Amino acid sequence: MIRYLSKASPKNLKGTAVLRLDFNTKDEWRMRAALPTIRLLLKHSSKIVILSHKGRPKGAEKKFSLKRDAAKLGRMLGKKIIFLAGPDFSKVEKAIAETRAGSVLVIENLRFVKGEKENDKKFAKKLASLGDFYVNDAFAVSHRKNASVAAITGFLPSFAGLELEREVKLLSRVIAKPKKPLVIVLGGAKAHDKLGVLKRFRKKASWFLLGGAAANTLLLLRGVDVKDSLVDKEKKDISNLRRVAGYRNVVLPVDVKFGNGKILDIGGMTSFVFSGKLSKAGTVIWSGPMGVFEKKEFSFGTLAVAKAIVGNKKVFSVAGGGETVMFLKKYKLDKKFSFISTGGGAMLDFLADEKLPGIEALKK
Ligand code: ADP
Numbered sequence: 230m231i232r233y234l235s236k237a238s239p240k241n242l243k244g245t246a247v248l249r250l251d252f253n254t255k256d257e258w259r260m261r262a263a264l265p266t267i268r269l270l271l272k273h274s275s276k277i278v279i280l281s282h283k284g285r286p287k288g289a290e291k292k293f294s295l296k297r298d299a300a301k302l303g304r305m306l307g308k309k310i311i312f313l314a315g316p317d318f319s320k321v322e323k324a325i326a327e328t329r330a331g332s333v334l335v336i337e338n339l340r341f342v343k344g345e346k347e348n349d350k351k352f353a354k355k356l357a358s359l360g361d362f363y364v365n366d367a368f369a370v371s372h373r374k375n376a377s378v379a380a381i382t383g384f385l386p387s388f389a390g391l392e393l394e395r396e397v398k399l400l401s402r403v404i405a406k407p408k409k410p411l412v413i414v415l416g417g418a419k420a421h422d423k424l425g426v427l428k429r430f431r432k433k434a435s436w437f438l439l440g441g442a443a444a445n446t447l448l449l450l451r452g453v454d455v456k457d458s459l460v461d462k463e464k465k466d467i468s469n470l471r472r473v474a475g476y477r478n479v480v481l482p483v484d485v486k487f488g489n490g491k492i493l494d495i496g497g498m499t500s501f502v503f504s505g506k507l508s509k510a511g512t513v514i515w516s517g518p519m520g521v522f523e524k525k526e527f528s529f530g531t532l533a534v535a536k537a538i539v540g541n542k543k544v545f546s547v548a549g550g551g552e553t554v555m556f557l558k559k560y561k562l563d564k565k566f567s568f569i570s571t572g573g574g575a576m577l578d579f580l581a582d583e584k585l586p587g588i589e590a591l592k593k
């Protein structure tokens with residue numbers, strides 16, 4: 230059983246909360262999703278120490294600092310946030326001790342410290358020493374075995390935050406009884422993140438509609454000349470990918486748009502084929518844009534897919550992933566989905582029934 234914050238007795242929420250969030254998008258929607266948990270903690274706890282990561286920095290790269298994110302969160306909450314430049318923990322500890330009750334603090338990008346990604350116990354213990362209990366409200370990073378997600382729960386009483394709870398409960402329902410036909414749309418830049426779902430839903434999904442790097446990789450394996458397109462080069466995945474390329478329900482683009490010798494979007498014919506399948510779906514799960522939508526000329530495939538899903542009035546639609554949701558928000562289509570997950574890779578792993586280290590850690 231997962232220990233939920235919503236069920237915790239207020240007396241267990243006294244003192245300082247160490248709260249893991251995920252600020253890892255260019256816009257602020259993931260941050261906004263965490264506000265209910267922050268507000269709940271402000272009611273019961275004396276201080277909140279927020280931990281997050283951003284990007285994949287090599288050491289303490291300034292452009293990955295959380296300083297601005299902290300300010301943004303402050304504006305959202307209407308409250309001054311104290312930002313602690315790290316990663317010197319002796320100073321952080323002292324700074325926390327000196328703040329007044331009711332303070333919210335944000336610590337610098339955890340990935341500036343090597344121990345974070347290595348799930349290092351010593352580092353986790355240091356993080357744990359900053360508070361009295363731990364809350365994970367970062368579903369999007371819960372598939373990563375990181376110190377602030379997994380190992381930290383060995384040192385503090387730990388709870389799942391409100392957004393994490395919502396995600397787990399809703400996605401569990403989708404796995405248990407998807408209304409048929411089930412159509413899964415996969416795109417984006419990370420092909421191997423998508424593999425687990427393809428294997429797990431091989432029999433359950435009527436169709437897999439593929440764009441982005443996953444499509445490029447499978448097209449390549451089917452012998453298509455994809456030139457300099459982004460493909461998955463992870464050697465260990467190749468045999469799996471080869472198998473997936475042979476699934477009868479995998480639909481690959483029949484035409485594509487090139488730019489600079491790279492496939493950057495699905496073509497008009499493909500959009501038409503995908504839309505046809507989406508308009509008849511009972512359930513749609515979508516992660517990863519069909520093309521490099523950040524450039525207008527390569528945004529049409531993603532827009533066509535989004536419109537086809539939204540146009541299907543009977544469908545139960547789930548979309549997740551940093552960029553996918555950013556896209557939907559940009560076109561004001563997010564509210565028309567049945568459920569928006571903060572997780573991309575995490576959502577797919579969860580749906581694929583893989584054990585997420587961050588969620589397993591909350592079951593102890
Ligand atoms: P999400 O965050 O929604 O889970 P990813 O992080 O896997 O998705 O990938 C998002 C990125 O994928 C977008 O920034 C988009 O530009 C890029 N992308 C989509 N299609 C392609 C393509 N054919 N080649 C290169 N990049 C692509």
Ligand code: MG
Pocket residue numbers: 550551552573
């Ligand atoms: Mg992304």
